[in-house]
Amino acid sequence: MTTPTPDTPTPDTRRPVDPTVRHEIEQFLYREAELLDDQRFQDWLELFSDDVHYWLPTRVTRTVRERSLEVAGPDGAAFFDDDKTFLRGRVRRLSSGQSWSEEPPSRTRRLITNVRPVELADGTFEVRANFHVLRSRAERHHDTFFGERTDLLRRIPREPGFQVARRKIVLDTTTLLAPSISIFL
C-alpha cells in the first residue's frame, strides 16, 4: 500500500460512525490533548490500555515508486516505541523535577483536527486524526510537530468511555527540526 497507515481490515468490516459516536470520540481526544497541555501526565496515562503500543517510526525521502518504504517498519528506527511500562517511566521522569528538557516545563498546544473514526468488526474504533502540536519553551524557543495519528480505541464501561489500545504517529518531516521530543504526541 502507498499510504503511511498500519495494515487494516478489509473495507467491508469498517463502518462509518454516527454523529454521536464521532462526538464522543472527538471529546475523548480533546480531553487527552487537554491533559497533556495542562501537564496532568498521571491522568493522561490512565487513558491508555495496559497493552498499548505507542509508536512513532522514522521516515525518509524516497521516490514515488518506493513510497511504501518511506515510513520505517516495526523493525526499523523510531522516535517512540513504547509499552505501558515505559510510558509510566516517562511520566515518572517528567514528575521528578529533574527532567531538564522539561524543567522548567514547555508550553504546548495540541490542535487535533480532521478526526476520521471508523468502527471495526470487533467493535473497536480506528481513528485517524491530523495534529499540529506547537511547543514553546524557555524564552523564545519554538518547535512545531505535525502529522497524522492512527489510534485504536476501545470502549470502556467507565469514564471517559474509551481507551487508547494502539497509537501510531507519523510525522510529515524526515529530519526532525527540533532538539528533542521531550513531550508526548
Next chain:
Amino acid sequence: MTTPTPDTPTPDTRRPVDPTVRHEIEQFLYREAELLDDQRFQDWLELFSDDVHYWLPTRVTRTVRERSLEVAGPDGAAFFDDDKTFLRGRVRRLSSGQSWSEEPPSRTRRLITNVRPVELADGTFEVRANFHVLRSRAERHHDTFFGERTDLLRRIPREPGFQVARRKIVLDTTTLLAPSISIFL
C-alpha cells in the same frame, strides 16, 4: 491548581453537552472567527455581553513546582484587560482609517479547534478551545499566535443564540514573538 484556567465550579456542577449543543456552540465560535477574519468588527462586537471581561494575562517561565504562578493573576500584567466600553473603543479605532498597525489591514486566519464545552449549574456554558491565529501583513510579515481560550457563554433568545460573557485567553508563549497584537484573539 496547576492549569492555566480560571477557577471553576466543582465538577459535579459541570455537565457535558450533547452533540447538538456542541454543534451550536462550535458554529457560534466559527461565526465569531469569521467576522474577525472578514474584519466585520461592528458585527463582532455584538457577540459580547455588556458585562464582558476580555482578558489576556502575561506568562512567565517558572519551575514545575511554581507552575501555578506561571500565568499572571487579575492584578498582574496583561496584554488585554478590557470591558465592553474599551472593546468599543478599539473597534472605533480600527474603523478610523488611521490605525496604522492595521491600515492597510492585516490578513488573519483563525483556526479554532478542540472545542470543549461544559454546561454549568446556572445554564451557562464554559467552553475551552485551542486556537492558532495566523497573521500576514504588509509584504511578507508573518506572525502566529497560539494558545487556549476559556469562554463563558450565555444563551440569548435571538440570533446567533449565544453571547460571550467572559473570555480568558492564555498564549503558550512568554515573550511575544510579534511586534504587536493589533488584532483580536
Next chain:
Amino acid sequence: MTTPTPDTPTPDTRRPVDPTVRHEIEQFLYREAELLDDQRFQDWLELFSDDVHYWLPTRVTRTVRERSLEVAGPDGAAFFDDDKTFLRGRVRRLSSGQSWSEEPPSRTRRLITNVRPVELADGTFEVRANFHVLRSRAERHHDTFFGERTDLLRRIPREPGFQVARRKIVLDTTTLLAPSISIFL
C-alpha cells in the same frame, strides 16, 4: 461587499444545516484531505464534478477603503484557475514519476477547521472552511499555506455523498512565501 468571498444568494435563501449534515460534510472534507495527504490523486479527482471551477486568485495589500479590490477578480491574476480537464492533467503529471517538484513527493498535512456549511435554496451547500496546509519536502524544506476555502457542494446518490462543484481558495498572504504550489489546496 468587503469580504474575500464570492457573491452569494441573499441571506433568506441560506439555511443553517443540522448536526448530521454538518457531520457528513465535515467527513467528506476530511476524506478529501486524506486522499491528498495520502497522494491518492486519482481517487481525489473523482470528488469533483465535471463542471468544477477550481480557483485561487491573487491578492494585494490595499487600504481598508479599497479592501474590496484586495482579492483579484475572475479576469485577474491567479495561482489556480482550472477546469476538470486541467485538474486531470495535473494528476497525470503527478503520476508521471517526472514531476520533479513532487518527485520525490512532498509530505503534506491538511488541517481543515471552522467548517461553516449553509444550505442554499437549490439544495446545494456553500461551505466555508479555514485551512492550514503544512508541507515538508526534501531534507528540511518547509512551507505553510493558510487561508479560507469556499466550496459549493452537491449531493450525489452514491459514495461519498457529495461532489465539489466549485472551489474558491483565498490565501491570507500576498507574496507567496514558497517556491511553488506543486500540491493541491
Next chain:
Amino acid sequence: MLDVSELVQPGKGLIHPSIYTDPEIYQAELEQVFARSWLFLAHDSQLPKPGSFVQAYMAEDPVLVVRQRDGSVKAFLNQCRHRGMRICRSDEGVARAFTCTYHGWAYNLAGELVNVPMQERAYHNEIDKSQWGPRRVPRVHNHKGFYFGTWDEEAPSFEEYLGDMVWRLDAMADRYDEGISLIPGATKWVIDCNWKFAAEQFASDMYHVPSSHTSALVALVEDPQVLARLHELNLTVPGRQFSGNGHGSGFALRPDIIPSQSGPEFDAWLDAHREEIYRRGGEQRALAANGHNTVFPNFSWLDINNTMRVWHPRGPGQIEVWAWTFVPRGAPDEVRNEIRTSTIRSFSPAGVFETDDGENWTEIQQVLRGHMARKSLFNAQMGLGHEKQGTDGMPGRVADDMYTEMAARGMYQRWADLMSGLSWQQIAELDRNRQQEVHTA
C-alpha cells in the same frame, strides 16, 4: 573593488559557484550591477489614470511609480527622508498625495515634499523642503509602454543599453498596433536561490526544457503519441540564440505563429491579425517570437507563454519573483481569458512548467552550503567557440542553434565588467573588441 576575474571566466565557460553565495559579492552586486543598470519598473496598463501608483522594487529598494497629472510617469524611493519610514504601504492604488504615517510629512505625486507639520513651530520655517524629498529615480524611460529606470546618471541611454536586444524586446512589446496590456495583478513568490540562476536560464537555457519539463507536457497532452512527437520535436527543431550587452534570448524557428499554445481562441485571433503582426516586426521576427528572454540583469519574459517577470534579489540565496501575464490590448475577453488561464496553468507558482524550475534552483542553492561544493567550477561551455554573428541576418551576435550557452557567457561577461567597476565607456570599448573576435555566420 572585488576582483571577480578568477570567479567567472566567460572565455573558458567556467563559473565559480561562490558568486551565488558570497554575501560580500551580493552587496557589491547591489552597488555595481543593480544601481547602475536599467531596471524594469512598470507597464503603462498598470497606471490607468492620474494618481495611479504601484510600488515596485529596484533590487532591494522599494520605489513608488506614479502616473502624473500630465500623463508622464515618475518614480522615487519609497522612503521618507525624515526618519526613513516607508511613505506608502499599499501595493497599488490611486492617490492624491502621500503622507508619511510616522510624523506626517506629505509628498505630492512627483515625490516632492509639500507639507511638514508644524513647520513654523517645530522647524522655525528653516527647513528647505526642496532638499528633503525622497530620493528620485533620476532617469525613467518609456519604451513602448514599458517603463525602465536607473539610478546611474552615467549609464548609457536605454536604447544603447538594450542594443540589438531591442529586436527581441519589440517582438513582444511592439507586436500589435494596439500594443499589449497586462492582466490585472502581479503574481509574487519567493524562491531560495540566487537571482542569477533565474536570469541566466531565461537568457540562455533552452537546453533544460526536455529534461526539466517532461512532466509539464504530460499535463498538457493526454495522447501518448502526440506526447512522443512533441518530445521528438523539442530535440530536432532548429533554433537560434542571441547574446549582447549581457542580454540573452533563445528561440525556435517555427513555420508559423500558430498554434499559439494558448488555445483556439487566440489562434483564431492571431490568424486574423497575421498581416498586422508581420507588417510591424517583419515575418522573420514574428516567427521567432516563441522563446525565452532576459534583459540584463533581471527582467525576463517568454514570448509564447505570455509571461514576463522580474527576479528581485533578496540576499545571495533568495529571490522574489514578480510575474505578469501580457495580452494584446485589443483582444476580446475570451481571447484575454484563454491566454490568462493558459499562462497561469503553465507559468506561475502552481504552473506545471514553473514548479519544476524552482525545484532545480533551490536544490542548487542548498548544495552550495557545502565547502567543496562551493569550490567546484560549473561548466558553461556549451557551444563555446561556435558563437556566430548575425545568423540569418538577425542583428547582433546570433548563434546558429538555440542549444548553446553563449548568452550565459555573455551575461556573466557583462556582470564581471560591472562588478570590476569598469566605466560604461570602458565596457563598450571591450565589447566592441570582443565582437570582432566572432566571425559572421
Next chain:
Amino acid sequence: MLDVSELVQPGKGLIHPSIYTDPEIYQAELEQVFARSWLFLAHDSQLPKPGSFVQAYMAEDPVLVVRQRDGSVKAFLNQCRHRGMRICRSDEGVARAFTCTYHGWAYNLAGELVNVPMQERAYHNEIDKSQWGPRRVPRVHNHKGFYFGTWDEEAPSFEEYLGDMVWRLDAMADRYDEGISLIPGATKWVIDCNWKFAAEQFASDMYHVPSSHTSALVALVEDPQVLARLHELNLTVPGRQFSGNGHGSGFALRPDIIPSQSGPEFDAWLDAHREEIYRRGGEQRALAANGHNTVFPNFSWLDINNTMRVWHPRGPGQIEVWAWTFVPRGAPDEVRNEIRTSTIRSFSPAGVFETDDGENWTEIQQVLRGHMARKSLFNAQMGLGHEKQGTDGMPGRVADDMYTEMAARGMYQRWADLMSGLSWQQIAELDRNRQQEVHTA
C-alpha cells in the same frame, strides 16, 4: 575602532542609516556602548525577599539579579564558567542556591561557586573555586529602588552618568513618600527594528504623536468634539525638551497634575496627595511629569502613562521590549487597578498607542534592506540652532519647546563619542565645551 564621524553628524542633524543595519557597528555597540554604560537591571519591588531573583539582560547578556540575605542586591552573568551553561533557566522565582544542570556546579545567591561535584576525585582538590564563579556585574547602584549596573570599572558614578537627567528620573521615581512599585509581571515582545529607533523616540520625539497616534485618541474618546479639542491641544500646548549626557526627555507644560489619563480613581488619589507630590519634587517638576524619557542607552518611561521599559538589542534589526507598569506603592487596589488597565490598553503590544509605534519602526527597518535606502541621510534638524540652556530655570540643556530633535542629536552625540572609543574623561571634557556653545534662555 570604527570611524563613525561620517555616520552621525549631530552638529548638522544628519544620520547615516547604516548605523541601524551594519552588523559590525552592532557588535561594536555591544562593546563600546552597552558594556560601558549604566543599564537598568530591576526594581526593588521585583525582589521582595531574600533569595528572590529575576533574570535580566544587559544588552544580549543574561544576568541574574538576586536579593541577598542582607537585603542588598547582587547581579552576575547567568553563565556557568565550566562549559557556559545557563545557570538558571527560570525568568524569576525564589532560590536558596543555583545549581547548573549540566555538571552540577553550584552557586550561592551572590554568584559564588560553592560546590563542585567530585571535587576531590575529579579535580584533585586543585580547583580554586573563588576564581571560577560566573562573571559578576562589578558595579550595581540602587537609585531610589531602581537598580542599575555596569560592566565598566572606569564608568563615572551613576549620579554623574545621569547628570541633570536626575531631575526627570526622580519626577517619576521619587514622586511619592512611599515610592512606587511595579505591577507584577513584565510584558515582553519582539520588534524587528534597531534599538536606537525606540530609544531615540522616547528621548526626543513628541512630534510623532499627532500623526502616529490619532487613532489611539479615537479609541479613548467617543465624542468627536472632545476629540477635535484634544487634537488641537496637542498642536498648541507649550512644552519643553531636555537633553544631557545622551539622555533625553520631552513634556508639556500642563496647568495641573490631573487629569492623570488613568481615570477618576487615580485623579482623586492624586488630588489628595497633591501637597505631598509638590513637596517632594517641587510644583514645577510635578507638573512637568507628563512626558517621554530615555536614560541612555535603552531605559525609557512615560510619566503619565505609567509605563517603563528596556529596549534590549537583539542584533542590528531586532529588539526585545521589556515593559512594566508602575504605580504609587501606597495606592489602594482600585487605584492600582485603574492605572494597570489604562496602561495595558494604551502602552503594551495590544495598546492602542503602542501598536502604531511598532508599525513605523518595522517598516523603517524593512526599507533599509535597500542599497540606495541605506545611502539616504536622515534629517534630525528640528530645532537645530535653537537649543537652550536652563529654560524656566530647569537644570541643564532645556529647549523652550517639546517639538525639537535636540535630544536626538544629544543621544547620537553620546553614541558617537562612545563608539569612537573615547575615554569617559574625554567625553566629559567634550561635553563641557559643547555646553558652552549653547546660550542660556
Next chain:
Amino acid sequence: MLDVSELVQPGKGLIHPSIYTDPEIYQAELEQVFARSWLFLAHDSQLPKPGSFVQAYMAEDPVLVVRQRDGSVKAFLNQCRHRGMRICRSDEGVARAFTCTYHGWAYNLAGELVNVPMQERAYHNEIDKSQWGPRRVPRVHNHKGFYFGTWDEEAPSFEEYLGDMVWRLDAMADRYDEGISLIPGATKWVIDCNWKFAAEQFASDMYHVPSSHTSALVALVEDPQVLARLHELNLTVPGRQFSGNGHGSGFALRPDIIPSQSGPEFDAWLDAHREEIYRRGGEQRALAANGHNTVFPNFSWLDINNTMRVWHPRGPGQIEVWAWTFVPRGAPDEVRNEIRTSTIRSFSPAGVFETDDGENWTEIQQVLRGHMARKSLFNAQMGLGHEKQGTDGMPGRVADDMYTEMAARGMYQRWADLMSGLSWQQIAELDRNRQQEVHTA
C-alpha cells in the same frame, strides 16, 4: 590562516567561547578540519546490494555513497558539474544510474559522467566527459564494515589517523565473529548548538552523567532504593579515559559484560557469546566496552547503549545529528528488537537521556549571543596535570579515571593544530613531543 593559539590553550585547560560562535572560524573549520579529516560515510549494512546508495554528508557537503557492482563502495559529491544541481534527491534507495533532473546529464554508479543529452548538437562532441563528473571522494577506507572518507590526499592512512583509538573502535566494530549491523533507518534531528559541544562531550565527558541524567534513571528504574544504589555506583565506580590524535573515550571498569542495559534477551545472548567476545578483543577490552567515544572530529558512539552518530555541522550554531542503532549481526529478532527499543527509549530525540543533553547544548549556545558571555573563558582543567600513559597497559594516553577532561584538551589540541594550517607531518611531530611530557602510569 586564523591564529587560534589564544583561543584554545589545552595546556592550561582554557577555551575561549568565540570558537563556538564566530562565523569566520566556522568557515575555516570546514576547510581546515572537516575537509582534511577522515569522516564517517556509511556502514556496510546500509548498502546491501549493487546499486544500493545512501546520501551522506561530509560536514555540509552532500555525498552519494554507492555500492558498486564489484561490491566495493565509492563516494562522490552529490552535485552536478554542469550547473550544480543535486544529482540525487532521495535519502536512500537502489539505482542503476543517476540522472540530473535539470538538464539530464547522467552518471553511473561510480559517479562518472556517462551521458550528456544532445552531446553532438549542443556540445559538438567537444565535451570531455571524463573531466566533468562530480567531485569524487578521493580516499574511501573500509574499516571492518565502517566506511570513512576524506578529501585530503595528504592525510595519513585511516589506521594512522585512528592511532590507538582503534583499540576502542574495534571494541564496538569488531566485537562479534559475524560483526554488527545497523537497525534500518537513521534518526535525524537538529540542535541549535555548535558541533564541538557534542563531539567533546562524547569524547571526554562522563562527568555530566550524574547531574544531567538523574531523571533518566528515574524513568528506567521504579524502585527508589535501586535508584539510589545506581546513583551511588555512578560516583564510585572506577573508570579510565583515553585521548589520542584528537579522539577520546571514557569508560567504567565493570566486573562483567552483563547486564547489558538492553534487557534479559541481550544479556542471555551475550552470556552465550562471552567466550567469542573475549577471544576477539580480549577480556579487558570487552569489559571496557561500556563508555562514550568520539573519533575526531564528529563520529561518536556509546558502546553499551548501542547508538552511534555523526554530528554534522550546520553553521556555527547548529548541528544535524544522524544516529543509528547497532546490533550483533547474528542476533535473533527478539535480541535485535530488545536492543532497538532500549536504544530508542534512551538515546534518540525522545530518549530519556538524550533530551537533556540537547537542552544543555542549546542553552549554552543561546547565552553566547552575549558580548560578555563570549569573553568568559571556559574551564577544561579537570585532571589537568594528571594525564597518564598506558594505564593498566591499555594502549596510548590513558588516564586512571574516567572523570577527567584530558580527552577534551586533546581534542581541542588537534583542532588547534589543524586550524593553524599545520601539515599532517608537523602535527605528528608535535604529538610525539607532547606524548613524551606525559609519564607512564
